[in-house]
Amino acid sequence: MQRVYLGLGANLNSPKKQLDNAVIALESLPNSEFIACSHYYASRPMGPQDQPDYVNAVACINTSLEPEQLLDLTQAIELEHGRVRKAERWGARTLDIDILLFGEHILNTERLTVPHYGLTEREFVVYPLQEIAPELILPSGASIQQIANTLPLNDLQQLPR
Numbered sequence: 001m002q003r004v005y006l007g008l009g010a011n012l013n014s015p016k017k018q019l020d021n022a023v024i025a026l027e028s029l030p031n032s033e034f035i036a037c038s039h040y041y042a043s044r045p046m047g048p049q050d051q052p053d054y055v056n057a058v059a060c061i062n063t064s065l066e067p068e069q070l071l072d073l074t075q076a077i078e079l080e081h082g083r084v085r086k087a088e089r090w091g092a093r094t095l096d097i098d099i100l101l102f103g104e105h106i107l108n109t110e111r112l113t114v115p116h117y118g119l120t121e122r123e124f125v126v127y128p129l130q131e132i133a134p135e136l137i138l139p140s141g142a143s144i145q146q147i148a149n150t151l152p153l154n155d156l157q158q159l160p161r
């Protein structure tokens, strides 16, 4: 089994509900065990500002699925929640599920880049990840503690459960 961390994000159609539904779907993934989900965090959009604020979280599962099998399933969950893929790059979305980390794997395939390219610069990823995995060491050898300590906290708000 591999320990996988998934970034969840939504800024359309009741984003908190979208994340609730995503967690429910992740709890039923085959050959996987749901471990935890962080608090939800609200933040201004990174990138184009002409869209609503986002709600983000990081979830953790153990899985024996292969990376691309997991990607197929997370993309199916996004589509089930109305995600229209090929939407404008960095545009608003009903639900985004990003594979942030897949065990110690470093992958650069057509479909999958792991660790996720934005992992260490996005406060809406770093802080929820640190919340559920404070001792985490990334495949690069950097610790989530170090990354969080050097990342300026702009406007991230932890939402009540």
Ligand SMILES: CC1(C)Nc2nc(N)[nH]c(=O)c2N=C1O
Pocket (backbone or CB within 6 Å): 008, 009, 010, 043, 044, 045, 046, 047, 048, 054, 055, 056, 089, 090, 091, 096, 124
């Ligand atoms: C559009 C872009 C880059 N900006 C984001 N901005 C925030 N705050 N949260 C996201 O999940 C997010 N996702 C994206 O894909």
